[in-house]
Amino acid sequence: MDVRSQQDPLVSGSIGEWLAAAGAAVRRSLVPLVLIQLAVFVPVAVIVGLLGGLGAFGDAEALAPDYGFGYVLQTESLTVRLISVVLGTLGLAASVFVIVRDAAGRAWTPGEAFGFAGRRFLPLIGWILLSSVLTVVGYVLLILPGIYLTVVFGGALLGVVTIERGGLGRTFRLVNPRFLGVLGRLLLLAVLSFVYSLVAAAVSALPGLLVGGDAPAVVGALLMNLLTIPLVVFTTAALVVLYGELRSRLEPGTGTATFADELDRR
Template sequence: MSMYPPPGGYERPASTDPLVPLNLDQWFGKVFGVVRRSWPSLSVIQLAAALPGMLLGGLAQWIVLGGAAPTPETAVTAGAAGGVVAIVFSLFAQGASVFVAIREAVGRPVQAGAALHFAAGRALPLLGWGLVGGVLIFLGLLLLVVPGIYVTTVVVAALVGVVVVERGGIDRAFTLVNRRFLPTFGRMVIFFVVGFGYSSMVGAVVALVSEPGSLNELLLSGVLALPLSLASVGVAVVTYAELRFHEDPAVSSGRLAVELER
């Protein structure tokens, strides 16, 4: 039996719902609310899943290069190997993080271990649809750039929520985003600009205190990237909740929590 009340048990006006915003100001507030409310659990998940992915990704690059200076060919191969490993772990962490953010929004705290166990049950769909999304983004950017930006918006804004909450696929993510593409695109642009600025600052700091290619550089980069990782969870959850609400005004945080248990 589910520990949640039936759908509607947590229904409340969207203006006070912890995940559903009515406007851009509330979107910012609810993204910060996710981070403020759930940062302890989310930090553990990111450190337990995403950070090892970065480390193993770096190890994969080192193995490919064999300690030698990279040539253009080996650099591409090493980057691809490291990127694939990091993406797999990142998707796993994102799935667990969405679970935590929704549960804690309705006052149902969950241990990081339970969240990772939940994400394990969604691991194959997350990986499969994540790879499909990645291929579509690559092809879109390769062809005309604009299609790649469009697909990136869909994937970042809705794909993880669709897979984790609804057990759906990328077609469902397109359906949600297409209803509100311009507002959603604007939110993603804001996030990417902020993320780029923060990442650039982190890169500059890391370059000052560590040797290029060293383990220290990899560890420091991973730790300093944690705030951005937490913010990305808030962006993903709140944007997905907003899209669901505009599709069906009866959607609330409580309803999303119920759907997680299906």
């Protein structure tokens, strides 16, 4: 067992330790992480519900990118999509702040968490969009470059942008030495997410199956989004711990205390 993983809550060794550290991060910060996701979800749900009452519901397309926030209430309104992306990215950045500060045992206030998120969400949106474009181009060209970029950006971009205030180039330095390990962790995370999503979809379909009609369908959509919150919370924690592992491997001696110090930089 890696000694570092026993001493640092955000630095893991094996895949088992990674999952355990992610679970511990969720338990440590569960209440604020759920409240952050509710702060993202509720305003969008209300707006979409109002638009839905005016006939604005569209076909099934996710409101936000699948990068730490993947709520599935549907609308063709560009305004609502933009609002969901902004709020989702704010929630993602605030969640990273909370996970790191709690792991470091440092007190924080909601104002500090959302103040940090307010300073980081625009760069986060920009880098996520750029990485998404590059990844899509990689898949279109030869597929393998797309897979490679998915692993590199998926494994490190969140931590690099929020904690280090870095860009895409830094992700290659972190992931390349541990590429296969990152690939395995992301594949496992994808499988767990898929299985959980199937169960959540089955549960959310129950109102429509039992009652039928439009109202149960809306209730089912709301339920599906609420059930998505635990998955978003765990995924965010898992990505933060993965970043911590990559960072400590590349730069021995860095860990949770280092990340917390970097978050405090203006």
